[in-house]
Amino acid sequence: MRNRFLFIITIIMGIALLGACSGAVDVPPPTPTAASAPLDPSVQHFSSAQEYIQQGEYELAIAELTAVIQLNSNSVFTAMAYYQRGVAYAALGDSSTALADFSQCIILDPAFALAYFARGSVYTRLGQIDLSIADFSRVIELEPEDVNAYFKRAMLYDAIEEYDLAIADYDRAIILSLGEAALYNNRGTTYFHMGDEDAALADFNQAIQIDPTYAPAYYNRGRLCMAGQEWGACIADFSQAIELAPDLADAYYRRGLIYYDTGNFELALADFDRLAELIPDAPEIYYYRALTYAALGRYEEALADFSHLIVLQPENAAYYFNRGVIHERLGQPESAVADYTRAIALAPDDPAAYNNRGNVYLEMGEYLLALDDLTAALALDPEYVLAYQNRGRAYLALEQYREALDDFTRLIELQPEEISGYINRAITYYRWDHMQLAIADLDRAIEISPDDPEAYHWRGAAYTQIGYYNQAISDFNKVISLVPDDPTPYYNRGLIYKYLGQQKNAIADFQRCLELGPDADLQKQVQDQLDKMMGK
Numbered sequence: 078m079r080n081r082f083l084f085i086i087t088i089i090m091g092i093a094l095l096g097a098c099s100g101a102v103d104v105p106p107p108t109p110t111a112a113s114a115p116l117d118p119s120v121q122h123f124s125s126a127q128e129y130i131q132q133g134e135y136e137l138a139i140a141e142l143t144a145v146i147q148l149n150s151n152s153v154f155t156a157m158a159y160y161q162r163g164v165a166y167a168a169l170g171d172s173s174t175a176l177a178d179f180s181q182c183i184i185l186d187p188a189f190a191l192a193y194f195a196r197g198s199v200y201t202r203l204g205q206i207d208l209s210i211a212d213f214s215r216v217i218e219l220e221p222e223d224v225n226a227y228f229k230r231a232m233l234y235d236a237i238e239e240y241d242l243a244i245a246d247y248d249r250a251i252i253l254s255l256g257e258a259a260l261y262n263n264r265g266t267t268y269f270h271m272g273d274e275d276a277a278l279a280d281f282n283q284a285i286q287i288d289p290t291y292a293p294a295y296y297n298r299g300r301l302c303m304a305g306q307e308w309g310a311c312i313a314d315f316s317q318a319i320e321l322a323p324d325l326a327d328a329y330y331r332r333g334l335i336y337y338d339t340g341n342f343e344l345a346l347a348d349f350d351r352l353a354e355l356i357p358d359a360p361e362i363y364y365y366r367a368l369t370y371a372a373l374g375r376y377e378e379a380l381a382d383f384s385h386l387i388v389l390q391p392e393n394a395a396y397y398f399n400r401g402v403i404h405e406r407l408g409q410p411e412s413a414v415a416d417y418t419r420a421i422a423l424a425p426d427d428p429a430a431y432n433n434r435g436n437v438y439l440e441m442g443e444y445l446l447a448l449d450d451l452t453a454a455l456a457l458d459p460e461y462v463l464a465y466q467n468r469g470r471a472y473l474a475l476e477q478y479r480e481a482l483d484d485f486t487r488l489i490e491l492q493p494e495e496i497s498g499y500i501n502r503a504i505t506y507y508r509w510d511h512m513q514l515a516i517a518d519l520d521r522a523i524e525i526s527p528d529d530p531e532a533y534h535w536r537g538a539a540y541t542q543i544g545y546y547n548q549a550i551s552d553f554n555k556v557i558s559l560v561p562d563d564p565t566p567y568y569n570r571g572l573i574y575k576y577l578g579q580q581k582n583a584i585a586d587f588q589r590c591l592e593l594g595p596d597a598d599l600q601k602q603v604q605d606q607l608d609k610m611m612g613k
Contacts, residue, residue, distance in 0.1 A: 119145045119154045126161060135165040156185035160192050172199050190219040194226060201233065209233050224254045228263070235267045243267045258288035266297055269304075277301055292322035299331065308335050326355045330362070337365060342372045360389050367399065376406045394424035401433060413437050428457040432464045439471050447471040462491050469501055478509040496522040496529055503535055512539045530559040537569060546573050564593035568603055575606065584610060 122144040129138035142165070145158035163178030179196035182189055197212030210233050216226040231246035247264035254260060265280030278301055284294035299314030315332040318325055333348030349366035356362060367382035383400035390396065401416035417434035424430065435450030451468035454461055469484030482505050488498035499522040506515035519536040522529060537552030550573055556566040571586030587603050587610075595603065 117154075119148050119158075122148070123154060123158065123161075126158075126165075130161065130165060130168075133168075135168050138162075138165045152185060156182045156189060156192075159185065160189065160195065163192070163195060167195065167199055172203055175199050188219055190216050190223070193219070194223075194229075197229065201229070206233050206237055222253050224250050224257075224260075227253070228260060231267070232263060235263075235270060238270070240267050240271045256283075256287060258284040258291040258294060261287065262291065262294045262297060265294075269297070269301055274301060274304065290321055292318045292325055292328075295321065296325060296328050296331075299328070303331065303335070308339055311335055324355055326352055329355070333365065333369075337369055337372070342369050345369045346373070358389070360386055360393075363389075364396075364399075367403075371403060371406070376403050379403050380407070392423060394420045394427065394430070397423065398427075398430055398433070401430075401437075405433075405437060410437050410441050426457060428454040428461050428464065431457070432461065432467060435464070435471070436467050439467060439474070442474075444471050444474050448475075460491055462488055462495075465491070466497060466501060469505070473501075473505055473508065476508075478505055481505045494525060496526045496532065499525070500529075500532055500535065503532075503539070507535060507539055507542075510542075512543045515539045528559060530556045530563070533559070534566065534569075537566075541569070541573060546577060549573055562593055564590040564595040564599065564603075567593070568595070568599060571603075571606070575610065580610060 122141045126138040126141035126145070129135070129141065139162055142158045142162040145154055146162070149155055159178045159182035163175040163182065166172075166178060167175035176196060176199055179192045179199070182192040183196070186192070193212045193215045197209045197216070200206075200209035200212060210230055213226045213230040213233070216223055217230070220226065227246040227250035231243045231250065234240070234243035234246060244264060244267055247260055247267065251257070251260045251264070261280045261284040265277045265284065268274075268277035268280060278298065281294050281298040281301065284291055285298070288294075295314045295318040299311045299318065302308075302311040302314060312332055312335055315328045315335075318328040319332070322328070329348045329352050333345045333352065336342070336345035336348060346366065346369045349362055349369060352359070352362040353366065363382045363386050367379045367386070370376070370379035370382065380400065380403045383396055383403060386393065386396040387400065397416045397420040401413045401420065404410070404413035404416060414434055414437050417430050417437065420427065420430040421434070431450045431454035435447045435454065438444070438447035438450060448468060448471050451464050451471060454464040455468065458464070465484045465488040469481045469488065472478070472481035472484060482502060485498050485502035485505060488495075489502065492498060499518040503515040503518035503522070506512070506518065516536055516539050519532050519539065522532040523536070526532065533552045533555045537549045537556065540546070540549035540552060550570055553566040553570040553573075556563065557570075560566075567586045567590040571583045571590065574580075574583035574586060584607065587607050590603050591600065591607075
Protein backbone atom coordinates (compact mmCIF):
# COMPACT_ATOMS: atom_id res chain seq x y z
CA MET A 78 0.00 0.00 0.00
CA ARG A 79 1.05 3.68 -0.07
CA ASN A 80 4.30 4.76 1.55
CA ARG A 81 3.31 8.22 2.77
CA PHE A 82 2.32 6.89 6.20
CA LEU A 83 5.62 5.22 6.89
CA PHE A 84 5.22 4.79 10.61
CA ILE A 85 1.80 3.11 10.70
CA ILE A 86 1.86 -0.17 12.59
CA THR A 87 -0.28 -2.54 10.56
CA ILE A 88 -2.27 -4.70 12.98
CA ILE A 89 -5.17 -6.45 11.32
CA MET A 90 -7.44 -8.66 13.36
CA GLY A 91 -9.49 -11.73 12.48
CA ILE A 92 -7.76 -13.77 9.80
CA ALA A 93 -3.97 -13.85 9.64
CA LEU A 94 -2.43 -12.31 6.54
CA LEU A 95 -0.19 -14.18 4.17
CA GLY A 96 2.70 -11.77 4.48
CA ALA A 97 3.48 -8.08 4.38
CA CYS A 98 0.91 -6.08 2.44
CA SER A 99 2.04 -5.22 -1.04
CA GLY A 100 3.95 -1.93 -1.01
CA ALA A 101 3.79 -1.45 2.76
CA VAL A 102 7.01 -0.39 4.42
CA ASP A 103 7.43 -0.42 8.20
CA VAL A 104 9.74 2.46 9.10
CA PRO A 105 9.96 3.86 12.64
CA PRO A 106 8.97 7.48 13.14
CA PRO A 107 11.80 10.03 12.98
CA THR A 108 13.66 10.51 16.26
CA PRO A 109 14.12 14.19 17.25
CA THR A 110 17.68 15.43 17.68
CA ALA A 111 18.96 18.24 19.83
CA ALA A 112 18.78 20.55 16.84
CA SER A 113 15.24 19.57 15.96
CA ALA A 114 12.28 21.77 16.56
CA PRO A 115 9.83 20.54 19.25
CA LEU A 116 7.50 17.83 18.00
CA ASP A 117 3.87 18.60 17.29
CA PRO A 118 1.81 17.21 20.24
CA SER A 119 -0.11 15.08 17.75
CA VAL A 120 3.11 13.36 16.73
CA GLN A 121 4.06 12.78 20.35
CA HIS A 122 0.67 11.21 21.17
CA PHE A 123 0.80 9.15 17.98
CA SER A 124 4.28 7.84 18.71
CA SER A 125 3.23 6.81 22.22
CA ALA A 126 0.14 5.10 20.83
CA GLN A 127 2.26 3.00 18.48
CA GLU A 128 4.43 1.84 21.35
CA TYR A 129 1.38 0.90 23.38
CA ILE A 130 -0.08 -1.06 20.45
CA GLN A 131 3.18 -2.95 20.04
CA GLN A 132 3.04 -3.81 23.74
CA GLY A 133 -0.62 -4.89 23.56
CA GLU A 134 -1.68 -1.98 25.80
CA TYR A 135 -4.68 -1.15 23.66
CA GLU A 136 -6.61 0.95 26.16
CA LEU A 137 -3.61 3.23 26.70
CA ALA A 138 -3.16 3.43 22.93
CA ILE A 139 -6.80 4.44 22.55
CA ALA A 140 -6.31 7.28 25.04
CA GLU A 141 -3.31 8.60 23.11
CA LEU A 142 -5.06 8.34 19.76
CA THR A 143 -8.15 10.07 21.16
CA ALA A 144 -5.86 12.94 22.13
CA VAL A 145 -4.60 13.12 18.54
CA ILE A 146 -8.17 13.27 17.25
CA GLN A 147 -9.17 15.95 19.75
CA LEU A 148 -6.18 18.10 18.83
CA ASN A 149 -7.16 17.76 15.17
CA SER A 150 -4.08 19.72 14.22
CA ASN A 151 -3.30 17.73 11.13
CA SER A 152 -5.85 15.97 8.91
CA VAL A 153 -3.29 13.31 7.94
CA PHE A 154 -2.65 12.49 11.57
CA THR A 155 -6.38 12.52 12.26
CA ALA A 156 -7.15 9.92 9.58
CA MET A 157 -4.25 7.76 10.77
CA ALA A 158 -5.39 8.14 14.37
CA TYR A 159 -8.89 6.92 13.55
CA TYR A 160 -7.37 3.96 11.73
CA GLN A 161 -5.02 3.01 14.55
CA ARG A 162 -7.69 3.53 17.19
CA GLY A 163 -9.96 1.26 15.17
CA VAL A 164 -7.21 -1.37 15.22
CA ALA A 165 -6.98 -1.08 19.01
CA TYR A 166 -10.75 -1.31 19.48
CA ALA A 167 -10.85 -4.36 17.19
CA ALA A 168 -8.09 -6.01 19.23
CA LEU A 169 -10.23 -5.47 22.33
CA GLY A 170 -13.23 -7.08 20.61
CA ASP A 171 -15.20 -3.83 20.31
CA SER A 172 -16.25 -4.33 16.70
CA SER A 173 -18.87 -1.61 16.48
CA THR A 174 -16.50 1.16 17.67
CA ALA A 175 -13.75 -0.21 15.44
CA LEU A 176 -16.07 -0.02 12.44
CA ALA A 177 -16.97 3.56 13.29
CA ASP A 178 -13.31 4.56 13.47
CA PHE A 179 -12.36 2.82 10.22
CA SER A 180 -15.32 4.47 8.48
CA GLN A 181 -14.32 7.91 9.82
CA CYS A 182 -10.79 7.32 8.57
CA ILE A 183 -12.17 6.53 5.11
CA ILE A 184 -14.30 9.70 5.16
CA LEU A 185 -11.18 11.74 5.88
CA ASP A 186 -9.06 9.83 3.36
CA PRO A 187 -11.11 7.83 0.81
CA ALA A 188 -7.91 6.29 -0.61
CA PHE A 189 -6.71 4.81 2.69
CA ALA A 190 -6.47 1.14 1.61
CA LEU A 191 -5.49 -0.18 5.03
CA ALA A 192 -8.71 1.18 6.54
CA TYR A 193 -10.82 -0.65 3.95
CA PHE A 194 -8.84 -3.83 4.62
CA ALA A 195 -9.29 -3.52 8.39
CA ARG A 196 -12.97 -2.69 8.10
CA GLY A 197 -13.48 -5.62 5.75
CA SER A 198 -11.82 -7.89 8.31
CA VAL A 199 -14.21 -6.71 11.03
CA TYR A 200 -17.19 -7.21 8.74
CA THR A 201 -15.91 -10.75 8.12
CA ARG A 202 -15.77 -11.38 11.85
CA LEU A 203 -19.37 -10.17 12.14
CA GLY A 204 -20.54 -12.35 9.25
CA GLN A 205 -21.45 -9.38 7.04
CA ILE A 206 -20.07 -10.97 3.91
CA ASP A 207 -21.36 -8.54 1.30
CA LEU A 208 -19.85 -5.55 3.12
CA SER A 209 -16.59 -7.44 3.58
CA ILE A 210 -16.38 -8.23 -0.13
CA ALA A 211 -17.09 -4.60 -1.00
CA ASP A 212 -14.22 -3.40 1.21
CA PHE A 213 -11.70 -5.92 -0.10
CA SER A 214 -12.77 -5.05 -3.64
CA ARG A 215 -12.03 -1.41 -2.85
CA VAL A 216 -8.58 -2.41 -1.57
CA ILE A 217 -7.95 -4.19 -4.87
CA GLU A 218 -9.02 -1.06 -6.80
CA LEU A 219 -6.54 1.01 -4.80
CA GLU A 220 -3.80 -1.62 -4.68
CA PRO A 221 -4.24 -4.02 -7.64
CA GLU A 222 -1.30 -6.17 -6.53
CA ASP A 223 -2.32 -6.66 -2.91
CA VAL A 224 -2.14 -10.44 -2.47
CA ASN A 225 -3.91 -10.43 0.87
CA ALA A 226 -6.95 -8.61 -0.45
CA TYR A 227 -7.42 -11.24 -3.16
CA PHE A 228 -6.84 -13.95 -0.57
CA LYS A 229 -9.45 -12.58 1.84
CA ARG A 230 -11.99 -11.92 -0.89
CA ALA A 231 -11.49 -15.43 -2.29
CA MET A 232 -12.27 -16.95 1.11
CA LEU A 233 -15.45 -14.88 1.29
CA TYR A 234 -16.53 -15.93 -2.20
CA ASP A 235 -15.97 -19.54 -1.15
CA ALA A 236 -18.12 -19.00 1.95
CA ILE A 237 -21.07 -17.82 -0.16
CA GLU A 238 -20.47 -20.60 -2.73
CA GLU A 239 -19.36 -18.24 -5.50
CA TYR A 240 -16.69 -20.75 -6.34
CA ASP A 241 -15.69 -19.48 -9.78
CA LEU A 242 -15.05 -16.00 -8.37
CA ALA A 243 -13.06 -17.54 -5.51
CA ILE A 244 -10.91 -19.54 -7.94
CA ALA A 245 -10.26 -16.41 -10.02
CA ASP A 246 -9.05 -14.52 -6.94
CA TYR A 247 -6.85 -17.41 -5.79
CA ASP A 248 -5.38 -17.65 -9.31
CA ARG A 249 -4.49 -13.97 -9.25
CA ALA A 250 -3.06 -14.17 -5.73
CA ILE A 251 -0.91 -17.17 -6.67
CA ILE A 252 0.54 -15.26 -9.62
CA LEU A 253 1.25 -12.19 -7.49
CA SER A 254 2.79 -14.15 -4.62
CA LEU A 255 4.82 -16.49 -6.82
CA GLY A 256 3.12 -19.43 -5.11
CA GLU A 257 2.28 -19.44 -1.40
CA ALA A 258 1.38 -22.77 0.21
CA ALA A 259 -1.65 -21.20 1.91
CA LEU A 260 -3.05 -20.05 -1.42
CA TYR A 261 -2.77 -23.48 -3.03
CA ASN A 262 -4.29 -25.01 0.09
CA ASN A 263 -7.27 -22.65 0.06
CA ARG A 264 -7.80 -22.99 -3.68
CA GLY A 265 -7.75 -26.75 -3.20
CA THR A 266 -10.49 -26.37 -0.58
CA THR A 267 -12.61 -24.44 -3.04
CA TYR A 268 -12.09 -27.09 -5.72
CA PHE A 269 -13.14 -29.68 -3.13
CA HIS A 270 -16.32 -27.70 -2.44
CA MET A 271 -16.95 -27.64 -6.20
CA GLY A 272 -16.61 -31.42 -6.37
CA ASP A 273 -13.42 -31.28 -8.45
CA GLU A 274 -11.43 -33.74 -6.34
CA ASP A 275 -8.58 -34.12 -8.84
CA ALA A 276 -7.89 -30.37 -8.89
CA ALA A 277 -8.22 -30.23 -5.10
CA LEU A 278 -5.70 -33.04 -4.65
CA ALA A 279 -3.25 -31.38 -7.05
CA ASP A 280 -3.42 -28.14 -5.04
CA PHE A 281 -3.00 -29.83 -1.67
CA ASN A 282 -0.02 -31.75 -3.03
CA GLN A 283 1.45 -28.52 -4.42
CA ALA A 284 1.01 -26.78 -1.07
CA ILE A 285 2.86 -29.63 0.66
CA GLN A 286 5.63 -29.54 -1.94
CA ILE A 287 6.09 -25.80 -1.40
CA ASP A 288 6.04 -26.14 2.38
CA PRO A 289 6.27 -29.69 3.79
CA THR A 290 5.60 -28.26 7.27
CA TYR A 291 2.27 -26.65 6.36
CA ALA A 292 -0.22 -28.60 8.50
CA PRO A 293 -3.50 -27.35 6.92
CA ALA A 294 -2.60 -28.93 3.58
CA TYR A 295 -2.18 -32.37 5.18
CA TYR A 296 -5.43 -31.87 7.06
CA ASN A 297 -7.35 -30.93 3.91
CA ARG A 298 -5.83 -33.74 1.91
CA GLY A 299 -6.99 -36.06 4.70
CA ARG A 300 -10.52 -34.68 4.36
CA LEU A 301 -10.35 -35.37 0.65
CA CYS A 302 -9.32 -38.97 1.35
CA MET A 303 -12.36 -39.35 3.60
CA ALA A 304 -14.62 -38.67 0.63
CA GLY A 305 -13.05 -41.68 -1.08
CA GLN A 306 -12.98 -43.73 2.14
CA GLU A 307 -9.24 -44.18 1.83
CA TRP A 308 -8.93 -44.63 5.57
CA GLY A 309 -5.23 -45.46 5.75
CA ALA A 310 -4.25 -42.40 3.72
CA CYS A 311 -6.64 -40.24 5.75
CA ILE A 312 -5.13 -41.33 9.05
CA ALA A 313 -1.60 -40.76 7.72
CA ASP A 314 -2.42 -37.19 6.67
CA PHE A 315 -4.29 -36.31 9.87
CA SER A 316 -1.45 -37.77 11.91
CA GLN A 317 1.08 -35.67 10.00
CA ALA A 318 -1.05 -32.58 10.50
CA ILE A 319 -1.18 -33.30 14.24
CA GLU A 320 2.57 -33.82 14.40
CA LEU A 321 3.11 -30.42 12.77
CA ALA A 322 0.32 -28.67 14.69
CA PRO A 323 -0.35 -30.56 17.95
CA ASP A 324 -3.33 -28.32 18.80
CA LEU A 325 -5.14 -28.77 15.47
CA ALA A 326 -8.45 -29.91 16.91
CA ASP A 327 -10.17 -30.71 13.63
CA ALA A 328 -7.48 -33.25 12.76
CA TYR A 329 -8.00 -35.11 16.04
CA TYR A 330 -11.77 -34.97 15.49
CA ARG A 331 -11.72 -36.46 12.01
CA ARG A 332 -9.09 -39.03 12.85
CA GLY A 333 -11.13 -40.02 15.88
CA LEU A 334 -14.23 -40.46 13.73
CA ILE A 335 -12.32 -42.73 11.34
CA TYR A 336 -10.98 -44.80 14.21
CA TYR A 337 -14.52 -45.07 15.59
CA ASP A 338 -16.08 -46.05 12.26
CA THR A 339 -13.40 -48.66 11.63
CA GLY A 340 -13.76 -50.21 15.08
CA ASN A 341 -10.48 -48.91 16.53
CA PHE A 342 -12.22 -47.69 19.66
CA GLU A 343 -9.19 -47.32 21.92
CA LEU A 344 -7.47 -45.07 19.37
CA ALA A 345 -10.70 -43.14 18.86
CA LEU A 346 -10.98 -42.63 22.60
CA ALA A 347 -7.44 -41.24 22.78
CA ASP A 348 -8.29 -38.65 20.11
CA PHE A 349 -11.58 -37.64 21.75
CA ASP A 350 -9.81 -37.34 25.12
CA ARG A 351 -7.30 -34.96 23.54
CA LEU A 352 -10.12 -32.98 21.98
CA ALA A 353 -11.81 -32.63 25.36
CA GLU A 354 -8.60 -30.97 26.56
CA LEU A 355 -8.38 -28.65 23.55
CA ILE A 356 -12.03 -27.61 23.36
CA PRO A 357 -13.64 -28.62 26.66
CA ASP A 358 -17.00 -27.00 25.95
CA ALA A 359 -17.67 -28.62 22.54
CA PRO A 360 -20.68 -30.94 22.90
CA GLU A 361 -19.92 -33.07 19.85
CA ILE A 362 -16.66 -34.21 21.46
CA TYR A 363 -18.41 -35.62 24.53
CA TYR A 364 -21.08 -37.13 22.29
CA TYR A 365 -18.65 -39.18 20.25
CA ARG A 366 -16.56 -40.01 23.29
CA ALA A 367 -19.70 -41.32 25.01
CA LEU A 368 -20.47 -43.48 21.97
CA THR A 369 -16.89 -44.76 22.05
CA TYR A 370 -17.12 -45.61 25.74
CA ALA A 371 -20.34 -47.49 24.99
CA ALA A 372 -18.68 -49.42 22.15
CA LEU A 373 -15.94 -50.44 24.58
CA GLY A 374 -18.52 -51.54 27.16
CA ARG A 375 -17.47 -48.76 29.53
CA TYR A 376 -21.05 -47.80 30.25
CA GLU A 377 -20.50 -45.84 33.45
CA GLU A 378 -18.13 -43.47 31.63
CA ALA A 379 -20.54 -43.21 28.71
CA LEU A 380 -23.28 -42.35 31.20
CA ALA A 381 -21.11 -39.61 32.70
CA ASP A 382 -20.47 -38.03 29.29
CA PHE A 383 -24.13 -38.09 28.27
CA SER A 384 -25.05 -36.58 31.64
CA HIS A 385 -22.48 -33.84 31.06
CA LEU A 386 -23.97 -33.20 27.62
CA ILE A 387 -27.41 -32.82 29.17
CA VAL A 388 -26.02 -30.18 31.52
CA LEU A 389 -24.54 -28.34 28.51
CA GLN A 390 -27.67 -28.68 26.35
CA PRO A 391 -30.65 -29.72 28.48
CA GLU A 392 -33.12 -29.45 25.60
CA ASN A 393 -31.34 -31.89 23.30
CA ALA A 394 -33.53 -34.98 22.90
CA ALA A 395 -30.73 -37.11 21.40
CA TYR A 396 -28.71 -36.93 24.60
CA TYR A 397 -31.60 -38.24 26.71
CA PHE A 398 -32.27 -40.95 24.12
CA ASN A 399 -28.68 -42.17 24.15
CA ARG A 400 -28.44 -41.99 27.92
CA GLY A 401 -31.57 -44.13 28.00
CA VAL A 402 -29.77 -46.73 25.89
CA ILE A 403 -26.87 -46.71 28.36
CA HIS A 404 -29.27 -47.13 31.30
CA GLU A 405 -30.66 -50.20 29.51
CA ARG A 406 -27.17 -51.64 29.11
CA LEU A 407 -26.55 -51.08 32.81
CA GLY A 408 -29.76 -52.86 33.73
CA GLN A 409 -31.50 -49.71 34.94
CA PRO A 410 -34.92 -49.92 33.25
CA GLU A 411 -36.66 -47.26 35.34
CA SER A 412 -33.95 -44.71 34.54
CA ALA A 413 -34.10 -45.73 30.87
CA VAL A 414 -37.86 -45.14 30.82
CA ALA A 415 -37.37 -41.70 32.43
CA ASP A 416 -34.84 -40.68 29.78
CA TYR A 417 -36.90 -41.97 26.87
CA THR A 418 -39.92 -40.14 28.29
CA ARG A 419 -37.94 -36.90 28.37
CA ALA A 420 -36.71 -37.52 24.82
CA ILE A 421 -40.31 -37.98 23.67
CA ALA A 422 -41.35 -34.74 25.37
CA LEU A 423 -38.59 -32.86 23.54
CA ALA A 424 -39.03 -34.65 20.19
CA PRO A 425 -42.55 -36.12 20.06
CA ASP A 426 -42.25 -37.05 16.38
CA ASP A 427 -39.26 -39.36 16.84
CA PRO A 428 -40.45 -43.00 16.55
CA ALA A 429 -37.15 -44.40 17.95
CA ALA A 430 -37.81 -43.09 21.46
CA TYR A 431 -41.28 -44.70 21.50
CA ASN A 432 -39.80 -47.96 20.22
CA ASN A 433 -37.04 -48.02 22.80
CA ARG A 434 -39.34 -47.15 25.69
CA GLY A 435 -41.74 -49.80 24.44
CA ASN A 436 -38.93 -52.34 24.38
CA VAL A 437 -38.01 -51.49 27.99
CA TYR A 438 -41.64 -51.91 29.02
CA LEU A 439 -41.61 -55.26 27.21
CA GLU A 440 -38.56 -56.40 29.18
CA MET A 441 -40.21 -55.21 32.40
CA GLY A 442 -43.33 -57.27 31.64
CA GLU A 443 -45.47 -54.16 31.13
CA TYR A 444 -46.92 -55.53 27.91
CA LEU A 445 -49.87 -53.15 27.52
CA LEU A 446 -47.64 -50.09 27.99
CA ALA A 447 -45.24 -51.64 25.49
CA LEU A 448 -48.06 -52.05 22.95
CA ASP A 449 -49.07 -48.41 23.35
CA ASP A 450 -45.54 -47.16 22.68
CA LEU A 451 -44.80 -49.51 19.80
CA THR A 452 -48.10 -48.68 18.13
CA ALA A 453 -47.22 -44.98 18.48
CA ALA A 454 -43.84 -45.64 16.87
CA LEU A 455 -45.50 -47.38 13.92
CA ALA A 456 -48.01 -44.56 13.54
CA LEU A 457 -45.04 -42.22 13.06
CA ASP A 458 -43.14 -44.63 10.80
CA PRO A 459 -45.26 -47.42 9.26
CA GLU A 460 -42.11 -49.18 7.99
CA TYR A 461 -40.20 -49.21 11.26
CA VAL A 462 -38.99 -52.82 11.35
CA LEU A 463 -37.81 -52.84 14.97
CA ALA A 464 -41.20 -51.64 16.14
CA TYR A 465 -42.95 -54.48 14.28
CA GLN A 466 -40.54 -56.95 15.84
CA ASN A 467 -41.01 -55.59 19.36
CA ARG A 468 -44.77 -55.23 19.07
CA GLY A 469 -44.98 -58.76 17.75
CA ARG A 470 -43.06 -59.94 20.81
CA ALA A 471 -45.47 -58.03 23.06
CA TYR A 472 -48.48 -59.65 21.36
CA LEU A 473 -46.76 -63.03 21.71
CA ALA A 474 -46.23 -62.45 25.44
CA LEU A 475 -49.94 -61.65 25.74
CA GLU A 476 -50.74 -64.82 23.73
CA GLN A 477 -52.40 -62.73 21.03
CA TYR A 478 -50.98 -65.01 18.39
CA ARG A 479 -52.86 -63.73 15.36
CA GLU A 480 -51.74 -60.14 15.99
CA ALA A 481 -48.19 -61.35 16.59
CA LEU A 482 -48.24 -63.27 13.30
CA ASP A 483 -49.45 -60.16 11.48
CA ASP A 484 -46.55 -58.09 12.82
CA PHE A 485 -43.91 -60.72 12.08
CA THR A 486 -45.34 -61.26 8.59
CA ARG A 487 -45.09 -57.52 7.96
CA LEU A 488 -41.52 -57.64 9.25
CA ILE A 489 -40.73 -60.36 6.71
CA GLU A 490 -42.31 -58.29 3.92
CA LEU A 491 -40.08 -55.35 4.82
CA GLN A 492 -36.92 -57.44 5.24
CA PRO A 493 -37.34 -60.72 3.33
CA GLU A 494 -33.64 -61.59 3.58
CA GLU A 495 -33.37 -61.03 7.34
CA ILE A 496 -33.94 -64.02 9.60
CA SER A 497 -35.46 -62.29 12.64
CA GLY A 498 -38.94 -62.16 11.12
CA TYR A 499 -38.90 -65.84 10.22
CA ILE A 500 -37.60 -66.92 13.63
CA ASN A 501 -40.09 -64.82 15.57
CA ARG A 502 -42.97 -65.98 13.39
CA ALA A 503 -41.80 -69.57 13.87
CA ILE A 504 -41.79 -69.10 17.65
CA THR A 505 -45.34 -67.79 17.41
CA TYR A 506 -46.40 -70.83 15.37
CA TYR A 507 -44.63 -73.05 17.90
CA ARG A 508 -46.46 -71.47 20.83
CA TRP A 509 -49.75 -71.75 18.92
CA ASP A 510 -49.00 -75.44 18.25
CA HIS A 511 -48.52 -75.13 14.48
CA MET A 512 -45.26 -77.06 14.29
CA GLN A 513 -45.08 -77.66 10.56
CA LEU A 514 -45.53 -73.93 9.86
CA ALA A 515 -42.85 -73.20 12.45
CA ILE A 516 -40.48 -75.67 10.80
CA ALA A 517 -41.10 -74.11 7.38
CA ASP A 518 -40.13 -70.66 8.67
CA LEU A 519 -37.06 -72.05 10.41
CA ASP A 520 -36.02 -73.87 7.23
CA ARG A 521 -36.10 -70.50 5.48
CA ALA A 522 -34.13 -68.84 8.26
CA ILE A 523 -31.45 -71.53 8.04
CA GLU A 524 -31.36 -71.21 4.27
CA ILE A 525 -30.63 -67.49 4.68
CA SER A 526 -28.20 -67.92 7.59
CA PRO A 527 -26.86 -71.50 7.82
CA ASP A 528 -24.92 -70.86 11.03
CA ASP A 529 -27.57 -69.22 13.18
CA PRO A 530 -27.90 -71.28 16.40
CA GLU A 531 -31.31 -69.89 17.37
CA ALA A 532 -32.93 -71.21 14.20
CA TYR A 533 -31.56 -74.71 14.81
CA HIS A 534 -32.62 -74.52 18.46
CA TRP A 535 -36.25 -73.77 17.66
CA ARG A 536 -36.39 -76.22 14.77
CA GLY A 537 -35.02 -78.89 17.09
CA ALA A 538 -37.74 -78.01 19.60
CA ALA A 539 -40.44 -78.20 16.91
CA TYR A 540 -39.15 -81.56 15.64
CA THR A 541 -39.24 -82.81 19.22
CA GLN A 542 -42.91 -81.81 19.57
CA ILE A 543 -43.95 -83.80 16.51
CA GLY A 544 -41.78 -86.81 17.35
CA TYR A 545 -39.04 -86.31 14.76
CA TYR A 546 -36.35 -87.15 17.32
CA ASN A 547 -33.46 -87.93 15.02
CA GLN A 548 -33.94 -84.59 13.23
CA ALA A 549 -34.23 -82.87 16.60
CA ILE A 550 -30.98 -84.48 17.84
CA SER A 551 -29.29 -83.41 14.62
CA ASP A 552 -30.38 -79.81 15.16
CA PHE A 553 -29.25 -79.75 18.79
CA ASN A 554 -25.92 -81.24 17.67
CA LYS A 555 -25.61 -78.28 15.31
CA VAL A 556 -26.38 -75.81 18.08
CA ILE A 557 -23.69 -77.40 20.26
CA SER A 558 -21.15 -77.14 17.43
CA LEU A 559 -21.96 -73.46 16.96
CA VAL A 560 -22.14 -72.46 20.66
CA PRO A 561 -20.38 -75.23 22.61
CA ASP A 562 -20.53 -73.34 25.92
CA ASP A 563 -24.33 -72.96 25.89
CA PRO A 564 -25.87 -75.37 28.42
CA THR A 565 -29.40 -75.32 26.91
CA PRO A 566 -28.91 -77.63 23.88
CA TYR A 567 -27.33 -80.27 26.13
CA TYR A 568 -30.43 -80.23 28.31
CA ASN A 569 -32.77 -80.45 25.31
CA ARG A 570 -30.80 -83.26 23.71
CA GLY A 571 -30.61 -85.03 27.07
CA LEU A 572 -34.42 -84.98 27.33
CA ILE A 573 -34.70 -86.69 23.94
CA TYR A 574 -32.10 -89.32 24.90
CA LYS A 575 -34.00 -89.96 28.12
CA TYR A 576 -37.28 -90.34 26.21
CA LEU A 577 -35.61 -92.75 23.80
CA GLY A 578 -34.23 -94.79 26.70
CA GLN A 579 -30.62 -93.84 26.07
CA GLN A 580 -29.90 -93.30 29.74
CA LYS A 581 -26.12 -93.05 29.47
CA ASN A 582 -26.30 -90.37 26.79
CA ALA A 583 -28.98 -88.51 28.72
CA ILE A 584 -26.97 -88.47 31.96
CA ALA A 585 -23.86 -87.33 30.09
CA ASP A 586 -25.77 -84.42 28.54
CA PHE A 587 -27.39 -83.38 31.83
CA GLN A 588 -24.04 -83.47 33.60
CA ARG A 589 -22.42 -81.43 30.83
CA CYS A 590 -25.23 -78.92 31.10
CA LEU A 591 -24.51 -78.47 34.81
CA GLU A 592 -20.77 -78.09 34.15
CA LEU A 593 -21.48 -75.16 31.85
CA GLY A 594 -23.21 -73.18 34.61
CA PRO A 595 -26.87 -72.80 33.65
CA ASP A 596 -29.12 -70.23 35.31
CA ALA A 597 -30.92 -71.20 38.52
CA ASP A 598 -34.14 -72.34 36.84
CA LEU A 599 -32.41 -74.55 34.30
CA GLN A 600 -30.06 -75.92 36.95
CA LYS A 601 -33.04 -77.04 39.06
CA GLN A 602 -34.70 -78.72 36.07
CA VAL A 603 -31.52 -80.59 35.16
CA GLN A 604 -30.89 -81.68 38.72
CA ASP A 605 -34.47 -82.93 39.01
CA GLN A 606 -33.99 -85.05 35.87
CA LEU A 607 -30.74 -86.51 37.17
CA ASP A 608 -32.25 -87.26 40.56
CA LYS A 609 -35.16 -89.12 38.94
CA MET A 610 -32.87 -91.10 36.69
CA MET A 611 -30.59 -92.07 39.57
CA GLY A 612 -33.45 -92.96 41.87
CA LYS A 613 -32.92 -90.15 44.35
